[in-house]
Amino acid sequence: MYTCTQLTLFSSRYKPSVTLKPEKCSESQMSIRKEKKALTRSALINAALQLVEEGGNFATISIREIAKHAGIVPTAFYRHFKDTNELGLNLVDELSTCLRQLIRSAREQSENSTQLINHSIRIFDEHLSSHRELFVFMTQGRSGGTPSIRNAIRNELNVFALEIVNDLSQQQSFPTLNSAQLKMVADLIVGTLAYSATDLLDLTDNPVLRTERLALLEAQCRVIFLGAAEWKA
Amino acid sequence: MYTCTQLTLFSSRYKPSVTLKPEKCSESQMSIRKEKKALTRSALINAALQLVEEGGNFATISIREIAKHAGIVPTAFYRHFKDTNELGLNLVDELSTCLRQLIRSAREQSENSTQLINHSIRIFDEHLSSHRELFVFMTQGRSGGTPSIRNAIRNELNVFALEIVNDLSQQQSFPTLNSAQLKMVADLIVGTLAYSATDLLDLTDNPVLRTERLALLEAQCRVIFLGAAEWKA
DNA sequence: GTTAACTGTGTACAAGTGTACATTTAATTC
């Protein structure tokens, strides 16, 4: 249907795999030492995410807690991160990769664009479930993180919105809108998704209410699309 | 233009003044003791809000910190609240009053409904500034608070949305929508406002970007209204 | 006026925190 040509948006940034596996580093063979370091590093990242998912607030978890969960001694933490804040910024990088995967999955499914909203929301939902920890971190951090983390997350959501702008303009969903107006609409969509995320993440073990919430989100996206189509300067 | 007749929604709940003054308790003359207690109680509440506004995360501030800022000894905290969580639930009550004032102000201004969105957003903006602490707490707590605080905030935002439904139906803004559909739209509006709040609160000392963000919010609300008008089952 | 109730004080302690520093262990380099 269309090709991914927004290289300019991302070519400058490398992000590690979101799978959080021990950083395979595929082609380049690492030295054993660096390999082990990368291993405990992602153990720390995973420990932090796990603690966040288990109900902890990222702002309150301590270096010692993280280190314990990662199976290392507290002071070893400093070999990898200066701070919990610095670790948090790395979590944002994981989030970035995850969001990009989300966009890619949504694009694959959107061949038949008649049910575009349906499809996209289902994919969003699946990502919420399969990367719960990251999205809990995202929703927490966007308003409750340190200033630098808040900014980093804001930035990722902005990039996400720009991706949506790209898609909307390539599919000519709203021919009457210029790119600034498309961005405005995309921001509204992203905001609505992010806002819903908080609710959905809290409904993990209540399938009925969760489905209801998803239906609400879908209707709201439809309203946004209807409104965007009607927009006049 | 219209009268406030949604008594059924609120008649069962009393909320203290949001001004956080020492709980005047107007008509009933309190005993001196209870009066003093109420005084230090709101000193604790104000201390917590101040700490939150000064950049602290509510989840991380300690009983000792709050007590110190309130000018009492740490252990005296327990005479008023069992927990920081219990204090947090009281902050939600303050928030509730604040949101109700917001609705009321918006209604007073909405006599000429031609610029309804403009007016409402300006009022929203003013409330964000004059009750910064409460809204910082709200955005933090909605996704990063304890489960009970998250629920309490969710509940308040739901009540807020119901108020909007009330207004929309009384003004017959969208004659084609039934009340469930109006609620869906109101939730979208509330979500968009809440999402924007996080951004706006971070732009307090950057008037230029702040104005931009407000313009974005206004455009987005317009999209929502356009879409709601176009909605068909 | 005495007694009882209650808010706020002061002390105390065990548990948890960040982090400096010296040490051990293992991989890389020569």
Added chain:
DNA sequence: GAATTAAATGTACACTTGTACACAGTTAAC
């Protein structure tokens, strides 16, 4: 193989935290 480098350990210390407990000072009740 010896020397070097770096990751992880272990110990240590000065905080901060929540909270139990005994106490003091005031107000309320009788």
